[in-house]
Amino acid sequence: MSMTPRQKARISQGIQIGVFALVILLVVFLANWPLIIDSFFRFDKIGGMFPEVILTGLKNTLFYTLTSFAFGLILGLILALMKTASFAPYRWLATTYIEFFRGIPAILVLVAFGLGMPLAFGTQWPQWVNVTVALGLSSAAYIAETLRAGLQAVPKGQMEAARSLGMPHWRAMITIVIPQAFKIVLPPLTNEFILLTKDTSLAYILGMMITQYELTSFGRNGITEYGAGMTPLIVAGALYLVVTLPLSFLARWFEKRSSQVSRPRKAAKSLTPSAGTTQEA
Amino acid sequence: MSQPLQTAAAGVHIAGLRKAYGDNEVLKGISLDVSPGEVVCLIGPSGSGKSTLLRCINLLEQPNDGIIEVGGYAVTDPDVDVDQMRRHVGMVFQQFNLFPHLTVLGNCTVSQVKVLKRPKAEAESIARAELESVGLGHLAHRYPGELSGGQQQRVAIARALSMNPSLMLFDEPTSALDPETVGDVLAIMRKLAQAGMTMVVVTHEMGFAKEVADKVVFMDGGVVVEQGPAAAVIGNPQEARTKDFLRRVLDPNHVVVEED
Numbered sequence: 001m002s003m004t005p006r007q008k009a010r011i012s013q014g015i016q017i018g019v020f021a022l023v024i025l026l027v028v029f030l031a032n033w034p035l036i037i038d039s040f041f042r043f044d045k046i047g048g049m050f051p052e053v054i055l056t057g058l059k060n061t062l063f064y065t066l067t068s069f070a071f072g073l074i075l076g077l078i079l080a081l082m083k084t085a086s087f088a089p090y091r092w093l094a095t096t097y098i099e100f101f102r103g104i105p106a107i108l109v110l111v112a113f114g115l116g117m118p119l120a121f122g123t124q125w126p127q128w129v130n131v132t133v134a135l136g137l138s139s140a141a142y143i144a145e146t147l148r149a150g151l152q153a154v155p156k157g158q159m160e161a162a163r164s165l166g167m168p169h170w171r172a173m174i175t176i177v178i179p180q181a182f183k184i185v186l187p188p189l190t191n192e193f194i195l196l197t198k199d200t201s202l203a204y205i206l207g208m209m210i211t212q213y214e215l216t217s218f219g220r221n222g223i224t225e226y227g228a229g230m231t232p233l234i235v236a237g238a239l240y241l242v243v244t245l246p247l248s249f250l251a252r253w254f255e256k257r258s259s260q261v262s263r264p265r266k267a268a269k270s271l272t273p274s275a276g277t278t279q280e281a
Numbered sequence: 282m283s284q285p286l287q288t289a290a291a292g293v294h295i296a297g298l299r300k301a302y303g304d305n306e307v308l309k310g311i312s313l314d315v316s317p318g319e320v321v322c323l324i325g326p327s328g329s330g331k332s333t334l335l336r337c338i339n340l341l342e343q344p345n346d347g348i349i350e351v352g353g354y355a356v357t358d359p360d361v362d363v364d365q366m367r368r369h370v371g372m373v374f375q376q377f378n379l380f381p382h383l384t385v386l387g388n389c390t391v392s393q394v395k396v397l398k399r400p401k402a403e404a405e406s407i408a409r410a411e412l413e414s415v416g417l418g419h420l421a422h423r424y425p426g427e428l429s430g431g432q433q434q435r436v437a438i439a440r441a442l443s444m445n446p447s448l449m450l451f452d453e454p455t456s457a458l459d460p461e462t463v464g465d466v467l468a469i470m471r472k473l474a475q476a477g478m479t480m481v482v483v484t485h486e487m488g489f490a491k492e493v494a495d496k497v498v499f500m501d502g503g504v505v506v507e508q509g510p511a512a513a514v515i516g517n518p519q520e521a522r523t524k525d526f527l528r529r530v531l532d533p534n535h536v537v538v539e540e541d
Contacts, residue, residue, distance in 0.1 A: 066419055161378035161437075166445060167370035173396060179382050268360035 039229035046228045049235060056211060057218035058239050060226070064131050064200040064214055069193055070134030076143030079192045081173075083148050101141035110134040114206040128214050131203045139196050146192060150185035151177060163267045181260055190251035196268065215239050290317040291352030292339060292370065292481045298347035300333055306367040307333045307505040310347070315496075316351075320480045322490035322511070325500035331483045334500070335450050338481065339370045344351055352447055367395060371441030375453040377433040379425035385412065385436050386421040389443045395443065404443070411439040415469050431462025438469055449473065451482040487530055491515045497524045 003011070082094035099273045101109070113134035154177050162172035201216035208217060215236040222232025293315040300308040306331045315321050323331040338343040338355060340363050341416045356366050379389050388440060389408035393399045400408070412418045415435040425433055434454055441449060451470065455463045467489050474480055474493050484490060489513055490497050497514040499507045499522075507520045518524045 129525050136488065139290075145450075156381065157374060157378035161372070161374065161380070162392075163364075164339060164367055164370070164372035165440070166364050166396040168364050169394060171395055175391060176380055183382070 024244050040231060040234055042226075042228035042231045046222065046226050046231050047224055048226060048277075049232060053218050053222075053232075053235060053239065057213055057236070060212060060241075061197065061200050061214040062243065063137065064128065064203060065126065065197045067132040067195070068135035068139060068200070069105070069196050071132055072139035072143050072192075073189075074195070075136060075140035076147055079140060079144035079149035080151060083144065084151055097159060098141045098144055099141060101138050102145075106135060106138040107205060109138045110205055113137070127208055130206060131200070135196065135199055135202075139192060142195075143189070143192055146188045147181070148180035149188075153184050154180045166237070167190045184260070187251045187255040190247055190254060194247050194251075196244055197247075198240065216256050228236075255281050289447060292317045292319070292479065293481065294350040294449065295338075296348045298334070298337060298349065299340060299345045300330075300337060301345055301388045309338070310342070310420070311500075311503075311505055313498060313505065313508070314380070315454075315480055315481060318477045319495045320474045320478075320493055321498060322494040322498045323483045323498050323500060324485070324487070324490060324526075327501040331500050331504045332452050334484070335452050335481060338353075338448075338450055339357055339367050339372055343485045345480050360470065364396070368444055369447045371444060371446035371449040373434070373437050373441055373449070373454050375432070375456050377457070378439045379433055379437055381425050384424055385417065385428070388425065388436060392440075407445075408439070408443050408497055411442045412436070414442075414472075415439045416465075416473060427529050429462060430458045430467050434458060434462075435469055436464050438466070438473075441513075442473075446478075448479045449483070451480065451484070452460065453483050453485070455484070455486060485530065487515060489528070499526065501526070520541050 012217040014238070044217040079097060080093045082090040085091060110131070114127070117125075117130070130156075158176055158180065158263045159172055163169070167175065200214050203214055204220065213221065219233040219236030222228070222235070223230060226232060288512070293313070295311055295313040297303075298308050298311040298313075299306070303540075310329075311334055313321075323334065325331050327430060333342055337344045338351065338356070344357060347357065351366065351370060355361065357486055364370075370413055379385075380391065381449060383391060386405065389411060390401070390404040393404035393407065409418060409421060412421055415438055417435055417439065420428060420432065420436075425436065428436065434457075438454075440458055454470070455466050458466065463486070467486060469495050470480070470482070470489070471513065482490075482494070492509040492511075494506060497511045498505055499514055499518070499520070501522050507514055507518060507523045515527060
């Protein structure tokens with residue numbers, strides 16, 4: 001006796017629903033709900049976190065993210081240009097930098113920079129500078145690779161056409177290649193920004209004054225302060241999502257838009273596949 | 282180049298040109314003269330070095346040896362200002378290579394403004410005039426992605442002409458086009474030839490070469506096999522390789538292998 005494809009599909013679907021329901025039921029009945037609520041969801045006790053958690057914590061998180069992203073973007077662009085340069089030592093230098101900083105955890109860079117630099121050189125920079133530079137150094141490696149991929153995704157013919165019109169190399173880069181590369185890298189760059197937003201939580205390792213606390217420091221501090229268990233961490237987590245979720249949607253929107261641009265609105269029917277599609281991809 | 286080209290139409294003098302990629306010698310000592318206002322068509326089988334020769338003239342490829350002079354100035358001189366030279370040499374590509382992030386008008390003005398430092402209004406009126414002359418004035422505010430291949434190639438010609446070049450290079454300008462749009466592009470090139478522009482054209486359009494070219498150069502294996510008036514080279518070829526190539530291209534029953 002054999003089953004029809006439809007019967008098979010129905011049984012497979014039934015099994016999936018059953019497993020899902022079982023997991024839900026196990027969680028609902030086996031978890032110690034009073035304890036969980038007492039440890040994570042005592043929102044009634046943490047009124048004291050507001051408004052500082054937003055005015056100071058969220059503000060500092062955004063500030064550290066923006067400054068280190070700006071620093072990382074500039075350094076990353078320089079590295080990307082070095083990596084695509086014709087002068088070989090530039091390429092070696094950029095590759096070494098990128099491989100080094102991609103290979104070590106950001107927290108090590110933070111410690112080495114924030115604690116090591118004052119020891120080694122007696123620098124007395126404000127803490128936010130340490131955070132900005134250390135996270136910027138680290139994210140520049142990722143940003144550089146993203147930008148390099150974007151620059152190389154612009155077809156070679158674009159540079160050739162620009163040069164044929166008498167543009168010097170730098171002019172062709174600025175006016176023709178980089179604007180096209182920018183559209184390509186916008187979605188992955190938004191993702192870098194999201195990663196960096198979360199990486200600012202590492203700043204706590206340097207030890208900070210309360211006015212310098214970012215969200216995670218605020219949350220950690222709140223654990224001992226309010227007697228609400230881990231609830232302050234839940235608040236911090238929710239505030240991260242307030243920042244990162246819209247950015248995720250933004251990245252997806254950029255992606256959708258750039259894939260629409262690559263398909264001409266009015267079908268260019270007389271393009272061979274090698275002609276238009278590669279040029280505008 | 283110490284000073285800009287003065288002539289309206291420049292001649293080209295090429296002598297002993299060699300180009301190799303590693304061990305692969307693509308151009309094996311090419312010599313070729315193009316008089317001002319002359320139209321020269323380069324024909325030959327795939328891999329014969331026609332496109333490389335063309336790309337050497339505006340130094341998109343760096344020759345290994347030999348002399349190239351455009352309008353009397355040696356572009357192969359190591360001290361030459363390549364960007365200065367290229368202002369006077371228009372190039373049209375097989376794949377159009379329009380800038381997709383700029384409008385049609387923007388494509389035709391960007392280099393006028395950024396390189397020649399023309400005021401925007403002047404650049405736009407020149408660009409509009411060139412677009413009108415290729416019959417696309419009405420598409421000035423469209424983006425290249427909205428145009429057909431034939432239209433894109435005509436914009437590419439207008440873009441090159443907006444720089445007032447004294448020499449135009451065409452690298453298989455109709456090879457990527459649908460058959461029904463080839464005619465539009467060839468008509469514009471014919472008009473340009475009649476206006477006295479010096480043109481070097483790599484092409485497979487034997488009809489165009491026969492009708493428009495003052496001189497046809499047949500290349501094979503990195504050397505010039507035969508050159509002369511179009512009627513002679515295409516109508517009455519002397520060399521066996523030329524005869525063989527033309528038979529393959531012109532015989533409708535023979536499978537034509539498209540280049541590149």
